[in-house]
Amino acid sequence: MKKVALLAIGLSLTLMSCNSEPTLQKYFVESTESKDFIAVDLSTRILQLKKTELSPEENKALETLEKMNILAFKSDSTNLKQFETERAKVQTILKDPKYQELMKVSSGKEGGAIYFVGEDNAIDEFVLFANKKEAGFAVVRVLGDDMNPASIMTMLSILKKSNIDLEQLKPLQAMVPQ
Template identity: 55%
Template structure:
């Protein structure tokens, strides 16, 4: 009898502790197999860098980068209403200020882009780049890392400029955005 009681309590704690709030991670998982969506996971190896030529700051920024997840949705004549629904879902997720802190927002109305992050300003776990264009589609990029900060992000962008990106990892995105 004690075993059954213990199992019932453990199961109920497990069920109640699960977070059912929408998140970008859950959105990516839920939509990765759906028509119209393209999901690409990018590893740091895509950069093809000569690490001996990096400065100490560039090495630190690069070491904080773990991977990138890209989810894109291309609009066409048949999926315009679905596009609006999916765009609203992304916007609602990113409005959750308890999880996502917005750094910048560009554009207005249905076209625009934003940069957000998860974590605190000195220990960022994830940068989120989101862009939508009503006649083209949208893309969400999750840059995952450990103890990133805005300065590291800017340094990382300088590293990207010097990299010799392996386009094979981005093949699925080819021709998606005009």
């Protein structure tokens, strides 16, 4: 009887500690299974860079970056209601206090924003969210370890030097109007 009581208490504590709150990671996982979304995971290998050609500052910035996850929903005249629903889900998740807004650009219900998770000089995740009713929305998660805004700016300069393997980006071509 004592074992059953201990097992019940342990199970109760486990269930109570499970976070049922929506997270961006859960949203990505659930959405990648849907035909309405396009998901791409990119590692730093896509950049095809030779570390010997980078400055010490660029190498340091590159080392803080782990990967990027891109999730896109393409809207059209047949799925506007679903677009609104999915966009609202993302916006609700991004209202969580752990996502600190860095910058916002908008014109009504369209626009974009950049968020980060972590401390100013020890950022673990940057999130870019952009949406436009006629095109859809995209969420980009830039995951790393101890990133900072300066390292992201350095990463942008590294992108100019890279020989990106565009084959990995083919799934996103469906989002770009022809």
